[in-house]
Amino acid sequence: MALMRCLLPPGFYRTLYNPGTRCASSGTLQIKDPLNFWCGARVDLKDVKTKSEPVFEPATGRVLCRLQTCGSAEVDAAVRNASVAFTVWRKLSGMERARVMMEAARLIEKRREEIAEMEVINNGKSITEARLDVDSARLCIEYFAGQATTLSGQHVQLPGGSFAYTHREPFGVCVGIGAWNYPFQIAAWKSAPAIACGNSMVFKPSPLTPVTAVLLAEIYRQAGAPDGLFNVVQGGQETGSLLCLHPSVEKVSFTGSVPTGKKIMEMASRGVKAVTLELGGKSPLIIFEDTDLENAVRGALMANFLSQGQVCSNGTRVFVQSSIVPQFLKEVVRRTKAISIRDPLLDETRMGALVSKAHLDKVLRYVEQAKNEGAQVLCGGEPFSPADPKLKDGYYMTPCVLDSCTDDMTCVKEEIFGPVMSVLTFDTEDEVLRRANDSDLGLAAGVFTKDVKRAHRVIENLQAGSCFINNYNITPVEVPFGGFKASGIGRENGQVTIEFYSQLKTVVVEMGDVDSLF
Numbered sequence: 001m002a003l004m005r006c007l008l009p010p011g012f013y014r015t016l017y018n019p020g021t022r023c024a025s026s027g028t029l030q031i032k033d034p035l036n037f038w039c040g041a042r043v044d045l046k047d048v049k050t051k052s053e054p055v056f057e058p059a060t061g062r063v064l065c066r067l068q069t070c071g072s073a074e075v076d077a078a079v080r081n082a083s084v085a086f087t088v089w090r091k092l093s094g095m096e097r098a099r100v101m102m103e104a105a106r107l108i109e110k111r112r113e114e115i116a117e118m119e120v121i122n123n124g125k126s127i128t129e130a131r132l133d134v135d136s137a138r139l140c141i142e143y144f145a146g147q148a149t150t151l152s153g154q155h156v157q158l159p160g161g162s163f164a165y166t167h168r169e170p171f172g173v174c175v176g177i178g179a180w181n182y183p184f185q186i187a188a189w190k191s192a193p194a195i196a197c198g199n200s201m202v203f204k205p206s207p208l209t210p211v212t213a214v215l216l217a218e219i220y221r222q223a224g225a226p227d228g229l230f231n232v233v234q235g236g237q238e239t240g241s242l243l244c245l246h247p248s249v250e251k252v253s254f255t256g257s258v259p260t261g262k263k264i265m266e267m268a269s270r271g272v273k274a275v276t277l278e279l280g281g282k283s284p285l286i287i288f289e290d291t292d293l294e295n296a297v298r299g300a301l302m303a304n305f306l307s308q309g310q311v312c313s314n315g316t317r318v319f320v321q322s323s324i325v326p327q328f329l330k331e332v333v334r335r336t337k338a339i340s341i342r343d344p345l346l347d348e349t350r351m352g353a354l355v356s357k358a359h360l361d362k363v364l365r366y367v368e369q370a371k372n373e374g375a376q377v378l379c380g381g382e383p384f385s386p387a388d389p390k391l392k393d394g395y396y397m398t399p400c401v402l403d404s405c406t407d408d409m410t411c412v413k414e415e416i417f418g419p420v421m422s423v424l425t426f427d428t429e430d431e432v433l434r435r436a437n438d439s440d441l442g443l444a445a446g447v448f449t450k451d452v453k454r455a456h457r458v459i460e461n462l463q464a465g466s467c468f469i470n471n472y473n474i475t476p477v478e479v480p481f482g483g484f485k486a487s488g489i490g491r492e493n494g495q496v497t498i499e500f501y502s503q504l505k506t507v508v509v510e511m512g513d514v515d516s517l518f
């Protein structure tokens with residue numbers, strides 16, 4: 001196995017993460033920086049005139065490090081490095097690529113706890129969820145390692161013994177741009193299909209959560225990937241734009257909000273580059289009166305409160321059939337009030353901190369606006385200070401259930417991206433379908449009912465890319481994930497994703513003479 005070839009002198013790393021002294025409590029863990037990575041190593045920009053900005057630990061509000069953001073020279077260096085890696089990587093067989101990917105998956109498993117802890121201190125989610133995110137990243141890399149070995153084309157017989165064949169080729173340098181809610185997982189969900197197909201990647205995490213993508217870069221490198229196969233450049237909008245507009249970039253895969261997705265598409269269109277867009281949602285969850293109420297309540301909680309409600313596919317418009325509304329609300333509120341909000345690094349914590357102070361304030365404003373527009377707060381929706389004094393400056397709020405919601409309210413129309421469930425009542429199937437589809441977004445949807453015919457009929461008529469029957473927010477890596485309407489273009493995970501990270505070449509082979517008209 002190749003050791004990481006560090007092009008920088010020792011001593012560039014400021015605070016070394018030391019598992020020997022690990023103390024799983026917020027406010028104590030240190031991150032290792034710098035966080036940029038290309039040429040097979042972390043790159044320190046401290047001598048380069050570059051912008052820097054603070055990175056916070058949401059659980060405590062403490063500054064974790066200062067982020068060194070990349071300008072055009074750094075983006076260009078990373079893209080050039082990725083171009084060089086591409087020339088090597090594309091020539092490997094699927095089996096050879098798979099071997100590196102499987103080794104990366106093994107290293108992720110070995111470092112699971114460390115990666116999960118880094119995710120927690122940078123994102124604020126509970127360690128239990130962060131571990132599952134790391135597992136999802138590993139599984140995705142394993143899955144696409146398998147896909148790499150099966151990439152194949154089609155043989156088409158033509159008249160006179162002539163024939164054609166097709167095969168899938170990589171694009172070249174792909175750019176990945178990530179959101180802050182699943183930092184490590186997004187980096188894996190984008191890089192795994194990309195490199196399985198023979199591409200290289202330059203990845204830009206959100207500036208709010210820059211810490212863990214670089215761990216993935218180190219892991220790929222340690223697993224034997226060539227220098228430059230997976231690079232990390234840090235920064236915000238400006239760095240992202242430089243990546244999208246770079247002439248050597250062939251494809252952009254983006255996860256984030258709808259307004260940014262539109263800008264990405266516009267920039268990519270200038271170079272007629274392929275795009276994958278994984279954007280926002282305002283998804284409906286429909287609960288019929290014949291449902292198993294216990295499961296429906298569990299489903300509604302999973303659809304709203306994972307990752308402090310900061311999940312794109314969340315079913316935040318919960319439509320409940322009139323006859324079961326009282327029982328449903330009673331049980332949902334009881335369980336929501338019982339959610340344990342504590343230090344996210346503790347195993348027993350079920351809800352941690354929101355990603356930033358600004359985002360917390362935005363979510364709280366949505367709750368205020370909902371009240372002003374006539375919604376009734378059944379529980380939560382307030383800033384929260386956990387008992388532990390070191391968490392007093394963290395970004396916590398109590399999970400909120402809103403009743404008496406109507407379709408025209410802002411909380412029902414806009415993606416809040418926080419722990420806020422809006423409950424709406426309905427009477428008939430036709431009515432709920434019309435209301436559920438009344439959105440520009442179409443990421444996900446769910447239905448709870450014991451009637452199997454109704455379940456399929458409703459799903460068939462829902463305008464959403466990722467649908468669930470009698471469960472919610474289940475995302476196995478074997479299953480494609482992505483949205484309809486303004487929620488996106490393309491898919492992540494599942495076999496079909498190979499099509500979004502490769503291009504089809506057709507070759508026509510003449511076995512006879514050329515039949516010329518001239």
Ligand SMILES: NC(=O)c1ccc[n+]([C@@H]2O[C@H](COP(=O)([O-])OP(=O)(O)OC[C@H]3O[C@@H](n4cnc5c(N)ncnc54)[C@H](O)[C@@H]3O)[C@@H](O)[C@H]2O)c1
Pocket residue numbers: 177178179180181182204205206207235236237238239240241244255256257258259260261263264277278279280281311312313415417443483487488
């Ligand atoms: N569909 C999905 O799979 C999925 C998954 C996670 C999050 N999301 C969505 O992401 C959003 C929350 O994430 P966010 O706040 O980080 O989104 P965002 O759109 O603000 O930012 C996403 C990324 O884009 C970068 N960026 C911003 N402006 C850019 C520009 N002009 N050019 C290039 N890059 C630019 C940011 O730095 C960040 O890395 C929510 O809407 C959520 O639904 C979708």
